[in-house]
Amino acid sequence: MKTDLPDAADVRAAAARIAGVAVRTPLLEFPALNARTGGRVFVKPEVLQRTGSFKFRGACNRLSQLSSAEAPGGIVAWSSGNHAQGVAAAAALRGLAACIVMPSDAPQLKVARTRGFGAEIVFYDRLKENREEIGRGLAAARGAIIVPPYDDPDIIAGQGTAALEIAEDASRLGVGLDAVLVPAGGGGLAAGTALAIGALLPDAKVYCVEPAQFDDHAQSLASGARIENPSGGHSICDALMAPLPGEVTFAINGPRLAGGLSVTDGEVEAAMRFAFEEMKLVVEPGGAVALAALLSGKHDARGAAVAIILSGGNVDAALFSRVLSAG
Template sequence: MEPLRAIPTVSDVHAAATRLMGVAVRTPLLSFPVLDAAAGRRVLVKPETLQRTGSFKFRGAYNRIAQIAPGQRAAGVVAWSSGNHAQGVAAAAGLLGLNATIVMPADAPAAKIARTRALGAEVVTYDRVRESREEIGKGIAAARGAVIVPPFDDPDVIAGQGTVGLEIAADCALLGVAPEAVVVPASGGGLLAGIALAMAERFPAARVMSAEPAGFDDHARSFASGRRERNDALSGSICDALLMPTPGEITFEINRTLVAGGVSVSDAEVEAAMRFAFAEMKLVVEPGGAVALAAVLAGRIGAARTVAVVLSGGNVDTGTYAGIIANPDAEIS
């Protein structure tokens, strides 16, 4: 087994913020009276749906690629992703003048594949049930001498995602608000780990929590057992961005000590949260990006009176989104 790579610190998150200044969008921290009323508490919303490429993933990708040595850049970068990391890597590589090759599941939303190609990346598809995206990506990188940009289990990627947490903390301080909980969508755990590092510096009493689809709650189960647990299935939820089989090694090393626990929500609750965001908040949120909002609306996060919620992405196929928004059947419990 390879030795665990360096664990990033909050200093690395601050360094990432400097690199991203003027490049990434500094998304706002929003408040909606209608959401507060529905949730029965004060909810502060961090809409990374408004980020470059429509998700937080641009932050980590740019922070990683920007640090590639000049002599290594000619061979380009390789990444694997269900869509949001793909677009983040493609955009960051384009800005920095590198070629990008992305390994994506064949069943990823068509819009994510199309946008990744539109950003200039080469896309290689695979079967997420029968094939390993890591093996395919590593093979391409080895053949070309390219640099791999992992989707979450990388110190520089984690540090870049952590800038979301720095901004939440800074805006809460400006508002004179101390969040009691911060709810974060989790797949591999990079965003969760980065935010946990940032919040521990400024608001150590805040309970950082993971939110996941029901049946894919490997983080919640891992926090309960103290070791990295695996999901039984690799597909079967509308939250396509959150279907990693197990938490990352580096991310779990951070999260097991800084994250208070995890919650899960059903696909119906996710769809209800997406409809709420559309109708009441005027925001487009993809299924995986809506799990934290769904957890708050479904009353899964305990008694915290002030909660920060991350909407991690807004990249969803038009047809899928239209069908969800038009369906009033699933209600928030």
């Protein structure tokens, strides 16, 4: 693994590396969303990506450069579910064993899908245990390679391919984007987006969007240093509950992002309903935060051209049914 920060050239290299394996998701426009926001909104539905989230991009880029000889003990990763599935699927394609450290309260759909790709799962208590310590211990005992969820140059470059496609497709449409909104947990997707958009659409501003109780990026961007969320918080957005921006990701995001936005669980649920009813898309809570920022007015899109990433669609049926019925 490289230890220096990735750049736009690394994102382009990742795009070439994963072409034909990862799905090139479309850039969509919905009249109902434009009417609601007063602008032109372009939607990148990574819910249609392999494994149901953008996470497959980074995992595919990282593992495609790894041979079984380099990882005799396989792969170890930690994740609440989407990185878990991405790594498990990419490892299966490479013929590598995968062990994923997952929180005991992870959505059952994500647990089942991760197992379905052949990965071993080790559960932990997210309130009492440290997943990274558990993962590093497993890797050391097994002679395995660690594939972290965001603080890795190859992971970041792979995630950035989604934004590279946004920029390319917007240019083909003759649209100059004013802003790009992207969900943020550890910041890998935001960092890859900042690199790709900064190189191809330098006039577009990139904003990260987080759950209200997990707005560590917004606080960190405002202060200029990484700030950790207090423990004990909870959000419906299980995929975005990282307590602190990554060291590598914040080194990229700090000087490049235009700011951070936050949305409440209620605003997220309203966005999930809108996506289902008006866009015919199933979006998980963490994947809906950028849409929630637009619909709630946290970002004003009136008269502007804005792209958003719907980062994942892996939501348990019971939760999704409750959200839809609450509208």
